[in-house]
Amino acid sequence: MTPEEVGCFLSHRKCWERIVSGPDAYGCVFEDDMLIAKEAALFLGEDTGWILADADIIKIETVGGKVWLDRAVSPLPGAFRLALLRSFQWGSGGYILSRVAAERLLAVTRVFSDAVDHVKFNPACGIAGTLKSYQVIPALCIQTQAFYPPGSSLIETPALAMHSAPRFPDDLVNRPWLVRKGLYAFRQVAHKLRRHWRTEIVFADQPSNFGHEQA
Incomplete structure (x- = not known):
């Protein structure tokens, strides 16, 4: 891992420790270059009744890419x-x-070898496949580098500018080209058969910057 990835991961682990040692059932983690939507106040107060009982992680950020989501959507x-x-x-x-998920993540990352994004969200990386991760639509926050046009003076230089290659065995990057293409196509078909839907998550305060939902 790059030094930046290690430092980023340790910062997140420090936040997880605070969640575990705190009195609340949930904690919210922000990196330092985030823009937060005005509507975030609806969700970040003391009322956590909107959070589903089985939710381990709720992703409130967007990075602009398309994702597959479950067909069932909660208002x-x-x-x-x-x-x-x-x-x-x-x-x-x-x-x-x-707090329960924070305890699990701390336990399995006493030693870590991949970036925090993969550990939390990539099913090929181990524990992520056993976590229930939800997405708020539209997103409540976004990094400045994803929000402002390239070259803008408003973009904060990201602390994590260099990324290492993932090393987990199920990563498609590690497969031969033909196998990689075949597995990718198989996954697309599997998503459609399960009636998942694919969309680009927009930022709540400026949805016109992004794409549109697709069935």
Whole structure:
């Protein structure tokens, strides 16, 4: 791992420790270059009744890429919705974590070898496949580098600028080209057969910057 990835991971682990040692059932983690939507106040107060009982992680960030989501969608305050994540999605800039999940993550990451995004959200990386991760739609926060146009003076230089290659065995990158293409196609078909839907998660305060939902 790069020094930046190690430092980022240790920062997240420190946040998980605070969640575990605190009195609340959930904690919210933000990285330092996030823009937060005005509507976030609907969800980040003391009322956690909107959080589903089986939720381990609720991703409230978007990085702009398309993801697969469960067909079942839960309505939330305002025009927001909540859906189960069915594919890997980059980004650990903003998420809500249950105390139970924080305990599990701390236990399995006393020694770690991959970036925090993979450990939390990539099913090929181990514990992520056993965590229930949900996505708030539209997202409540976004990194400045994903929000502002390239070259903008408003973009904060990301602390994590260099990434290492993932090393977990089930990663498609490690497979031969033909096998990789075949497995990718198989996964797409499997998502459609399960009636998952694919969409690009928009940022609540500026949805016009992103794509549109697809069935």
